Every structure is written in C-alpha cells, then in structure tokens.
Amino acid sequence: MLDVRRLRLLRELARRGTIAAVAEALAFSPSAVSQQLGVLEREAGLPLLERTGRSVRLTPAALNLVRHAEAVLERLERAEADLAEARTGLAGALRVGAFPTATRAIVPAALADLVRRHPGLEPMLSETDPAAVAHALRAGELDVALVHAYDFVPAPREPGLATRPLYREAMYLAAPEREAAPHPAPDRGPAPGQDEALRAHRDAPWITATPGTLCHAMTVRACQAAGFSPTVRHRVDEFATVLALVAAGLGVAVVPQLGIPGASVPGVALTRLRMERRTRIAFRSGAGAHPAVAAFAAALRAALPPDLAGSGAGA
Numbered sequence: 001m002l003d004v005r006r007l008r009l010l011r012e013l014a015r016r017g018t019i020a021a022v023a024e025a026l027a028f029s030p031s032a033v034s035q036q037l038g039v040l041e042r043e044a045g046l047p048l049l050e051r052t053g054r055s056v057r058l059t060p061a062a063l064n065l066v067r068h069a070e071a072v073l074e075r076l077e078r079a080e081a082d083l084a085e086a087r088t089g090l091a092g093a094l095r096v097g098a099f100p101t102a103t104r105a106i107v108p109a110a111l112a113d114l115v116r117r118h119p120g121l122e123p124m125l126s127e128t129d130p131a132a133v134a135h136a137l138r139a140g141e142l143d144v145a146l147v148h149a150y151d152f153v154p155a156p157r158e159p160g161l162a163t164r165p166l167y168r169e170a171m172y173l174a175a176p177e178r179e180a181a182p183h184p185a186p187d188r189g190p191a192p193g194q195d196e197a198l199r200a201h202r203d204a205p206w207i208t209a210t211p212g213t214l215c216h217a218m219t220v221r222a223c224q225a226a227g228f229s230p231t232v233r234h235r236v237d238e239f240a241t242v243l244a245l246v247a248a249g250l251g252v253a254v255v256p257q258l259g260i261p262g263a264s265v266p267g268v269a270l271t272r273l274r275m276e277r278r279t280r281i282a283f284r285s286g287a288g289a290h291p292a293v294a295a296f297a298a299a300l301r302a303a304l305p306p307d308l309a310g311s312g313a314g315a
Contacts, residue, residue: 006040007069077286091120097128097145109303152221163280169257171275195226205233207253
C-alpha cells in the first residue's frame with residue numbers, strides 16, 4: 001500500500017525541483033526526504049527518481065504517480081471537509097495568507113466577523129506574497145489565501161489548488177501633480193488611451209515593487225506594451241510609501257485601487273488605466289467545501305468595500 005505522506009513528498013519534489021527545497025519547505029532534513037522517497041520507490045516496485053550528481057529527475061512512472069497523488073490528496077481534503085461539516089460548530093486553527101493591501105483594507109473586518117460568528121475558530125494571519133501562496137498551501141503552511149493577477153501578469157494554473165473569484169479593482173497611474181498628463185480624474189472613468197498615459201512618463205524615473213513580485217512584473221510589462229522599458233529608480237512594496245515618493249516628485253508608479261487611501265492623495269495626480277487587478281480566494285483542491293474555508297470566504301465578501309462588492313464575477 002502506498003503511503004500518503006510519501007506521495008506528498010513526491011508531489012512536492014515535482015513542484016519544487018530539488019530534495020533540499022522539499023526538505024526546507026516541509027521542515028525535514030534532506031536525508032529524511034531522500035530516505036522516505038527511497039521507501040516509496042520500494043513500495044512502487046520500480047524507479048521513481050533518476051539521480052545525476054546532486055540533482056534528481058522524476059521518471060515517467062513518477063510523474064504518473066504524482067497525477068494520482070493529486071487526486072488522492074484532493075479526495076482526502078474532501079473527506080476532511082465532510083468530517084468538519086458533521087461536527088457541531090467550527091473550531092481550531094485556520095491559517096490565512098493575504099497580500100498587504102488586502103490585509104489592510106479587507107481582512108481585519110472579515111476576521112473580526114468570522115470570530116464573532118464562530119468563537120471556537122482561531123484564524124492565524126500571515127502576510128504572504130501571492131507568488132509564494134501555492135507552495136505554502138500545498139505544504140500545509142496555509143489553509144486559505146488571497147491571490148491576485150493582473151492583465152499583463154495572468155496567474156498560472158497551480159496543480160493541487162483551486163480558486164474562486166472575490167473582487168476586481170481598477171489600476172491607476174500615479175504621477176506628481178505638476179507632471180501629470182492631461183487625462184480625466186479617477187472618478188470620471190478610464191482614460192481614453194492607456195499607452196499614451198504611460199508613454200507620457202517614459203523618461204521619468206519609475207517606482208516599482210521588488211523584482212520577483214507580480215506587482216513588479218505588472219508595471220514593467222504594462223510599460224513594455226506601451227512601447228518602452230521603464231527606468232526603475234526605486235523598488236518599494238508598500239503602496240503608501242510608493243505614493244509618498246510620487247508626491248515628493250521622485251517618480252511615477254502604477255498602483256491598484258486598494259493601494260490608494262481615499263479619493264485623492266495630496267501632491268499626486270491619479271489617472272485611471274484600462275487595467276485591472278483580480279483577486280481570488282485560493283485553497284487546496286477539495287477544501288472549498290470545508291466549513292471553515294467557506295465561512296472565511298463569506299466573511300471576506302461581507303467585508304468588501306461598497307465599490308468592490310459585486311465585482312467578483314469573472315475575477
């Protein structure tokens with residue numbers, strides 16, 4: 001009989017690429033991971049790994065086994081959801097991951113409502129970049145998380161994970177007021193030409209998020225689509241700091257609606273772009289019916305600001 005825990009290790013190796021990465025993610029030693037995978041090979045009765053020096057590669061049989069492992073793990077998630085549904089009242093830890101703007105604008109109210117309705121539940125919030133969510137969910141470090149995608153940075157399909165739409169928000173070009181191009185104010189609808197709005201600042205210093213994040217890729221790709229590569233002067237992840245730099249005349253940036261505190265920012269001209277950021281609720285495949293995950297999703301929707309409520313269709 002194949003051991004589920006060892007199947008999970010094989011699945012993680014297929015996703016992470018190295019035994020060292022699997023060991024670090026799951027808090028094992030590399031030798032322990034290697035040993036368990038060796039036991040799995042003996043259980044399977046044929047080679048699963050091809051070892052070349054310090055690297056390993058999954059055999060065709062192993063890749064096929066990973067596909068079965070995904071189905072098995074999903075069924076186990078469904079079984080856990082059914083058991084939780086049969087219990088009286090929600091209780092225990094719920095590990096939640098969220099990116100900074102959602103953490104500030106939506107999650108606190110959602111968690112407060114969740115705890116009020118289900119006092120036995122213990123939500124545990126971790127600020128998590130969407131790029132790290134998939135590994136954290138599969139490793140069991142998170143139970144549910146918020147992820148986002150941009151028009152120029154679509155979210156890849158992640159095996160073993162499922163998502164549901166939550167909301168969509170507009171994107172804005174933020175420039176110092178004295179340098180702003182003559183485009184409509186944010187509350188007057190999209191600017192007639194996104195490329196023109198971006199190209200008007202092609203020679204300006206740009207402020208982006210740190211490389212490797214979706215927000216950084218979004219700004220760079222939007223500018224490239226407009227016909228230029230931005231000169232990145234500052235790399236900052238917090239949008240409040242980004243807007244402070246813009247107000248000080250130190251650069252221009254693209255920011256999401258939830259990153260803007262209020263209708264206007266002193267010293268900053270905001271031009272709405274024909275771009276959106278789409279936020280979704282992510283969880284392990286099969287866990288969507290878990291009552292704790294479902295309750296958190298309902299609390300998130302109830303906590304959405306009025307201008308985002310109802311925007312989730314197609315997110």
